[in-house]
Amino acid sequence: MQSQDQITRQNFDDWMVPVFSPAAFIPVRGEGSRVWDQQGKEYIDFAGGIAVNSLGHAHPVVVDALTEQAKKLWHVSNIYTNEPVLRLAKNLVDNTFADKVFFCNSGAEANEAALKLARKVGLKIGGEHKNQIVSFKNSFHGRTLFTVTAGGQPKYSQDFAPLPKGIEHIEYNDLAAAKSAITENTCAVIVEPIQGEGGVVPASLEFLQGLREYCTEKGAVLIFDEVQTGVGRTGSLYAYMNTGVTPDILTSAKALGGGFPIGAMLTTDHFANMYSVGDHGTTYGGNPLASAVANAVFEFVNTDTVLQDVKNRHKQFVRGLEEINKSTSIFEEIRGQGLLLGAVLKSEFTGQAGRLMNIASEFGLLVLVAGPNVIRFAPALVISEEEVEEGLIRFAKAVQQFLNAS
Known part of the structure; x- marks a missing residue:
């Protein structure tokens, strides 16, 4: 049997189902917003496990909660x-619009629960024809068959037909299209306040307010997918709090567990009570271990200090990226909120975000892409000013090499 010390990147190709294409290096240890690979090379982590590692790596709050609960149940x-x-449920209810919570293991499962509930609501209040779901082009809601169909990126669903029916995709931020699409037969509209995988594209306030108005008018459930934007990521506890719009259902995951798998669907008594015992379920969801960790993360993040630090680091990121752009003219736009930012490559670099991401790793920096043309940053919410500064220095070097090689 191969020893742990002999594990290599090649072993992934040998043993793993090829649905991922990991980097050439293997991270083995993390502390705060720094990570080390098998060779001892250090990286600053601007990726955050795709907006998951809200408190970075090995934060004492998370480690203590995990080990304490692991000794119990x-x-x-x-x-x-x-x-x-x-x-954990009480904390979520006390700090959001919601009255009730359903726990699961991931964002996809939270969205699955939300969409199923919306269909049940439609059936109960409008009959068998009130089952249509409106979603948006370029959206992403998970990888189950239902959620990948609800997502507005056909590349993720086209090979798995026949797909669930009754889902329409319209243009994001297009109020006229939304007004036309939301009818008496619509049971739900599902929307990301910021499209994460779709390029870090924020919804306009007018768009979200219009969706709320049309859903109320037609008796449709408004679902906010806050899997990526929730738990402090935008500088507020949840992004809906920045908009003046209250959804009927909200989904949360990623940062909620700080790296431990957990998801949640939040809703009001009115909608929660349309589910009956046995309508939906989960084996692992809401287990004591995940819940204890998530509660520790939630309570740590839900403070004025942490949320203000997110806003401060956002300003630092934007300033730094704009400085890089002044000297390189590589980006069309810097967009996003809090510590979910997207740097959009200019048209002459179309399709090359992945190449820049790989070059950044050579300079000891972990970043993400959001589609082929956007570099995405989603670091720990507690990343320090010094780590942001050093990471941006490394990113500037990566950008220069990227341009030199273009």
């Missing part, structure tokens, strides 16, 4: 409830 099934999950 890991899993009991949903035949029983448990103390950590009830504490």
